[in-house]
Amino acid sequence: MQWAQNYDPMNNMFLSFVVACIPLVFFFWCLAIKKMKGYKAGLLTVAIAVIEAIVVYKMPIHLALEATALGGLQGLWPIGWIIVTAVFLYELTVASGKFQIISDSIASITQDRRLQALLIAFSFGAFLEGTAGYGTPVAIAGGLLAGLGFNPFYAAGLCLIANTAPVAFGGVGIPILTSAQVTGIDVLSISQMVGRQVPFLSLFVPFWLVFIMAGWKRTIEVLPAILVCGISFAGTQYVTSNFLGPELPDVTSSIVSMVCLIILLKFWQPKSIFRFKDEKEQPVPAHLQTNNSFSFGKIAQAWSPFVLLVVVICVWGGSASIKAFLSKATFMIPIPGLDRMIEQVKPIVAQTTAYGAVYKFDVIAATGTAILVTCILSKFLIGISWKKWVLTFGLTLKKLALPLVMIVSVLGFAYIENYSGMSATLGLGLASTGTVFPLLAPLIGWIGVFLTGSDTSSNALFSNLQKVSAQQIGVDPTLLVAANSTGGVAAKMISPQSIAVATAATGLVGKEGSLFRFTIKHSLLFVAITGVITLLQAYVLQWMIP
Template structure:
């Protein structure tokens, strides 16, 4: 028996929206005021959402529960699978000792504090955000800067601010993938839109970092390096987000920025070496390593970049998707009527084409390169699973809540309510993302909470939904620096526990400034620079008009191309692996690995 989704169950849009907002308001209270653990807040929010769906929206209890089950499973795979494998790969490099070489290779390039901030806080921090995310970048980069002699407060604050540029694509693109899942908009289209918003901010962040540290005079002295760092990052971010995959922009743009700046510093040096007044003595011993050792240390992430790049190609995906297992949820499939049509609920277990599988393959190749024993490999994986158990429950519960809200009608209700703002909604859209990240500490969670709402509200006022959904992710990045979770990580890394309020005051104005920039960009793109919005619906309509015979031929050609690409990739990775394997060292894992705080 089917059930039709309710949009205005109380016959008063304001009251209906107020009730629909109860689960979201509770989550904000639970995290910001009650200081609950993320998984506790997530599970309680889910329970409240199911209650609202059943008792206010009239959704049958079975449909509400199965909606949450579907969302939770989707949260674990493919989203949680990406988180798990990304952190696992990172842990392998840490416990094998290779990550120390990576850190040394960055820290040994220059003695100038301004340039160290660009390399470590901005470039290396973005790389860590892309490779692992979830608290890792600030924890590691802030600790490195303090070890080099930075003032602890500045080290923590600079790393928080620098972490603005990569957040939307963090953790191998998890926020964008989540936004696509809950909004129903093509993930690549969201990636393209974010890639046409954030580069404007990314090119500005390096200058702002140095300006905070050394003022206008100090920034002007290293302006060539600032331009190289910011422009190279922004261009690579734009290109990878628009033409490759939402999983790669952070890693590619960070590596491009670091390499460009390192090469530039070989031919250009600032006239003065700038340091903080009365800065503490350095405690981090920076060692110099051979090219071979550095290449070996970086090789796991080079392999990761290649594989993720392949997995993002349509031809490779078409090849790998041939073994996808489709599992209809008969208890809910086609039983919910939304917008006049039944909602098809079929879970696609694409275990080969999932991005997490590419990361796992990278981890296996890493184990070969670093000569990690089989027992240590599986032990590290088990430790990673154990450390991420509660964070994975948080992710599953947030996605479960998102699907209950979407399919019960709560999210469309809130979206309709926001249409009262009319034409200025695009100006406000980034603020929702900013608010979500401030409370939850996660751009992923903010997109899960507000992604569908942004799409509904935009469609109702005649603005392309991809713009506001992307604005949710782009606006959220500005709040990462002031979220309680991020501040807690930064203060802990710099031995500033108890000075969280100082850190908040250090970053809050910068956060509001960056958010306002994204608001203006979004508004201009909605009404002035509309050509910047990707044409994704037209492409879908064109695909739908292709005859079945032509579609089959195109699919066969895609699979053939995918096979050739995979073979070529295998040869390239084999060469890299053999070269890195021949370098000295590796094999035994350190029992004390870096701990990652995941929210």
């Protein structure tokens, strides 16, 4: 017998909204105030959410437990698998001694920490988000910055904040494609609308990254680099999303911004090299000289794992025929007793729909497997023995044990929120605000990404709600559906999943609460900016809606 979700269990929408907030508020309290370790906060929060689903939402016990377990499985595969392999690739370069060469080659472009953050955290991280998504950019870019000598805490925080700009078009445009599928709105229209919102953040993020690192005065010193990086990225993002579609904005924008920034640095350098407080500030050499300690061949060999990573991921996400071939080893496993046993009802869906519960185990097609293939091939490229390769993999697994526990728990939390209807209650509560709703529409996407760690999942969950709410208040649905995706990007930096990846990659396991407190204020600022943009586009700048 099917169980129908009830989005107003207290028979009062305001009270139901308050009750639905309890697990979220508790999780915030654990991390931001109690300073609890991430895995403990995650386990306690998922327990509270399960109890609330059973007691308040009257969800059958077996459905609540199975939904939570399904989320935990998703935490292990594909998300946990990506984290393990991405961190493993970085650790291989360290174990082989090649990372020092990588460090020196970046220093040959610029020794300035501000500019290194723009190159790696912002531009290179955006490329990884556009091609692989999930936690790959934070894991790889965070590890690179920490290895370069960045304070590990700043390396993690900067990569989380930098990963705002590309998220809406991440994973080859999957979030936008999902919105179109859920709502029936033309995919290019949504891509165009997101492309008229996100570039404003893309312009702002490079400046904000440097500002929180170095303060106002030191930020102005590198304003030419910030402008070149931001304008080239945002401009390319706008053009690609508006004229080509959602698949390529991140890839094209990141490449253009990296190339433009590197060209600039060939002709211009700041007056002084910025270092962190525990590092010595150095004068800039008369002219930037190429590092002569290593030959081009050795530098190419050191970088080869990351170059190969780009190639392999592009192949994995390439043509439909390649995807079909890789998917032959994909197993779709319906969860007995849960699959299609829960009914989603209006207004979350247009008509009553059975909620599917199918676990996708894509052995070969998973991004994590692509990274593992890169790790195997890199063994030959960087000249590391199989014994050291296996030992490094074992040490990586040991290092990531607690972060994986956190990821499993928070994904379990996300799934019980979704399957019980709690997350829908949160969205409906905000949607009941009437004409003010465009200001709050991005906040729904923000909540969705915080809960699930994925802009794609947030769009799948809330896009139809945004469409229905827009029709009720007389606003173009394309705008609010796009705002769900745009607002969601601001929550990526505080998503427990992302924070667990960042702490694992930079050796900060146990410091999740500190990192959350560092990123939350930036996240709230970004979603507020998005809300204002959406409100203006709804009632003043309607010409911007395609």
